[in-house]
Amino acid sequence: MNFQKLNMFRTNVESGHELDHLEWDSLERDTLESEQSEWDPPSDGTNNMEHGSLVGLLLDVSGSMKKNAVGSVQEDGEWIRSLFQVIDDIIKHDCQTNNQIFTIGFGCKSSDGTFDILKSIENARKQREKMDNNTSKANIHIVEEIFDVLKNCGAKYIRKWTTAEIAQQFLTQGEAMFALKELHKDKALATRVVHECLPEACRQIVRDDHVFKVINFVFGGVTTSVVSTFRQAKPSEVQSAIESGIAYIRTNANIGLLSFNMFNAVKSIQNAATTLRGTLRNDELTNGRIKELFEIVKPFIYGNTPIESALQSASQIFRHAQSNVEKVMIVVSDGEWNDALSFAGMFENVTVVCCFVSRSSKITPRHLFDTAESYWDIGAKNLFKLSSVVPSQLLPRAMILHNGWSFDIEKNRTKLFAHVNNPELMREICRIGKNIACNQDCLSDLLVTISLDIYINQSNSELTARQQVLGTCYANASATAIHLSLKRILGRDGGYPEFEILRDELIREYGSEGANTFNVLKTVCSRYRLRCSEINVNGVYRAIVAKRIVVAKFHLTDREWDVFGAFYRSQPEGILSKLHLDIRQRSSGERQSGHAVVVTSYTKNCLILMNSWGDRWADKGFFRVERADVLGLEFMDVYWTNEDLSRSEKRYFKEHGSEIASQLVAKLRGLQQQTYTCPLCNITSQVSTFTGTLSRAECPQCQEVFACSEAGNILAMNIYLTSIATPLPDDRTDLLSDEHHGVVIYERLQQ
Template identity: 30%
Template sequence: MQTERQESCRDAPIAKRDALSQSMVGILVDVSGSMERAFDLDSSKDATVERVHTILTTVLRIVKAELNHHSNRSDEIFVTAFGLDIKVNTCDLVAVLDLIAGPEHLRRLEPHDALVKLAKNHGAAHAERWIREHLNKEEARDLFRVLCFDEDLVPELIQKIPPGRSRSSSILSVLRNNLPGGRYVEGFVVHQTEAYCYAQDLVKSKDKVILRKLESIEHSFPKSVLYVSQLLDDLNLIDDDSSCASSSLHSRIKELIDPIRPYIFGGTPMCKAIRRASQVFRFSGARSKVLLILSDGESADGNPRFIARDLKDSIIVSCYLTDAHISDPRCLMDKASPDWPKSDGRQTLFDISSTVKNVDPPVSFLIDFGWKLPPSGESRLFVQANSLDVVDELCKIVVAELTNPCDALVDLLQKVPLSLYINQENASFKPEKQVGGTCYAHAVATVFHLAMHRIVGRDGGHPEFKQIKDRLIADYGKDGAFAERVLERVGPEYRLHFNKVDEIRARQALNHRRPLVAMFFLRKNQWDKFREFYEKTPKEVLQRDNLGDGSTVAGVGDGGHAVVLIRCSPDYLLFMNSWGLTWADGGFFRVKDASVLDRMTFYDVYWTLNDLKQSEKDAYQIEAIKKAKNLTATFPSINSLLFECPKCRITSSVKEFEGDLIEANCPKCEHKFRPTNDDLVKSLYLRNV
């Protein structure tokens, strides 16, 4: 029944896997005693059921994202539950679900039919009559589940079921159908009663059977996402149209976890779980490897930080689960809070999480969902979650995209390609070499050019950098100009605005993929040291001490300079200069922070929706529709998105809305309105075509 290899030893061997899978996702789920209150947000609900629902929703979200992003179905996933209150304290959660579901060919059958099939597989076709006559539906279900955990028990049960059907058996059937509470009448068909009693004994001893099986699946092994998707579908545990558990779903999950409930809430062997994940990843040929940890971070078997170092080729996403109030859960951090004790689980999970750049997918996409990113330019893949929505969103946006770095997020069809294009346009922009005092023209033209590229279908097209630069030089000359004055006078002609901002706000603008014009001033002796520093160490970060104090008397050679702030990190700001590709690091230079260069000023250039013409707004919608049409086959989950009616405020699946691009009908209140949500527009369009 259990087709995957199972090992009971502490260090189960893992065969070297061929480099077939493009990606592998590992999920470590903490089910220890310290987690017992996590997500106990509604006292009317079973906290354990809520937590299991979170876990299964997380697994399903990742599995579906994998399937939707790739035609390659060899991508793999493994799920380890750690913190069981048994000797081995970890288990393969997918294998547990596999056991509960039973053999694939029996999963969708009614309990009686499943037992009959199981008996026939063991050559006992005669058992069908006994099964149907002596077991009610609940008894058949319980017995089937026990036998799923240990199929070796099937032959013993069959031996106690007599071959054929006697007249006494028929009398027994009449009696059990008519006598209140009577399973059998003492003295009738004693050999059949023996079979029934044995079946009852098996059900009563299910705890021992389950415990024995759990201890045999201590280690997790990867399975294909296609297999896991089918398993979850067979178990009928997840409602696709809602992230919240319905009452029926709640009952199904409760029924699922009842057999294993006595064996959870033990210690927290986090090191063991991470070490095993490291082994699985090490022998995988997957291109990308992502490990998601759902825990409160309270490790009982050592310091996970040291074990996590072995995962240097993998990306770790840590989710701190708590029932405590979190004022701002949709927020990534670059530094641990000073309020956290070093022994705090949050500190542990934060320390082992991976660091990523804010401007790179998938972190940059979080902004479109209202998440906050730190101004340093980098974030840790660590979140604090006290609701199912935060966990679901994290998996939907971050984990799925990390395993598919070349693909766009399904739920941001038009935004993601545009965001990627903006990032590529910013990254591919090459520093030009200025002639005379035209740094202002190079800086302003660069930022204008990139800002206008963010307007889809811009009326008049997207002016090229050289076109803008030459125009500015013709108007303001080659002997220098004040960049702020140029921005004031020329920006409105391109329907662009600007704000003068400090370093923190400049970093936030970069998080939104907006390069900035920057100006600074140096004395002559500082300019000499500035040039010398980058000639000798072109890739190093300039510090204030490298320039001196600039206290010399003003004179020839003093002056300001305009550049473009293109990127940031916690350790430096990266600028693009206009001194050609051979200067410094390919025309770019790094400065520790804004205080290093005197009078450093940043100008954030932007446009608003009010600045767009109707044709440009229409072009944006058309572009979104075009991308949706082209990507429908690749991303079939478009129609599973949720949309809130602007009138009744009830959320429904996008596929439930009727109408067209001009007018849509809410399936709940039948309110007619013009669609403005891009997801709804795309869904209605795809249905019409």
């Protein structure tokens, strides 16, 4: 039976019309060709801090990547498995719905050497689901066609060994369609199946020695070697061969392989996470899932290294992206290729981060360079040329140093390029590179300085909790949001009203007996060319990632306030949950009083909020709540857009942004060397040896406590950075993520 005949029949099953394998191919092809890209950049009116990002990952899967790291005894595919972790690291803490990603694997066995990693994973899932879900009995015509393919690939006696009717009993329709499709398109695979999974009897007539002896005896020993017999296989033997063959095809076929197509390559971060992790839930990428992903791509990787094709495809995608989208390309490779200078002009508006994989133990790991070394491999030199230059003064220095990395500062230019010789270093540079790249246009964040927490906590350290609950908390939260939002505007017309002035003005206008925080913000924000809007908890996540200020309010009864206060007195770093305080149990007649605070960050376990009761309360003025509904939290986002900025403010940012950045970075650069003289014992010690809180420091010499009266001074700054960079015992804090409340602000201050 040929394919034209096969295309003429249909099999009806209980679930309805069943497609034959040609229709299946056609349907998949049409679906892929007509599939719309998920790339949907934000409109021109989008908030200036929510333009989103487009990250392209170009990952080497060529034959040389099959070698393990120096000194490694890990299982097969160590580097390739780590590439999946690189993808997961890039998307793990990304909450913005308008951020997108595409992934190109280069060095595979496709026609042009490239494939779409995420699309291929998704396609493989769909293919296997079709096979596994179609459990009806195999159509006899498809089984006959499989026999024809196997016969033409070496099993010329397969129909003597068994019949299609017997084989049909051990094949589902899904398995038969899958096997025929893969065997027909890959004759080399079909030949391997014949030799690996079918008995020798299918390939040649095998002499039965017992029968041969009998015949030889009867004819007096006059026989020839051509006399032979053939024994048909038992059903159990046929079943075993079929099971072996299907398993072999599943393991070795290029299931799901899709060459890279720029028109449907871009995925949202959320969809990319679902595809990679294989679940709609926000689960971690497990070792089991990584192994499964490796088995999907293993049959078609380990080819040559055509990085040029991958670069051409990536440049086309970036060229068609909207101008207000932050564009980042991350390249991981260990191979040699043509001169990178020919590609440099293709990525003028793209931040390019490059990672060269080496098997040498003589490289300089965890370092960003400003000049290429003469002894580097040609592949390393080309990736260095391709990578972007970032002024050293704009790098998030404290974050980089804290994670054990260093960089050249002499020329005030650093290339986003690194040499690595183990998978963990590869993951680190990709995370750091994306973090740097996606924040280079946020110089205004520098103006939300270290004094963000120091200033507010010092200003409120003398206020009692009860006074705040019943009176002016709305003013503290509103003034915080307005003050810090204005601080983000470089060279703001009208200057920056101080926190106390804003707070006092609000109290004079709305009183000291409480006010509706959201109504206050809706009225006051417009006076300062700010905007505000009520948001849900997902909006909170997006705002925090965008480094914006979020105000939260909630109401508790007197009894609940007592529970609230007692909890944080006994567990300053604890996470309040419904097990401790359940507002659903309150009676309808109980009197409630409200409170307003500021949301600073979140982890997978809780929301983290900043109170206004001084840094002696709870965890240096911060507290943690498991979920928004524990306290019945309501949220308001305070922000500005480009439309709200004056022409002079926009001009000032362009002219002075770098200058202001260098001033703050200079402060941070000196923290490790600077000293401070205790005002009590007059002994000078290194800044890093002082401990304490944001408003009070303890001298390492006399152990006495004194006030950090100057907001933002280097002593308070160091105490602040030390406290926020230290993970809590139960926090699985990634210092490159936005998980810890301090790390969010820490990165914001440095970037």
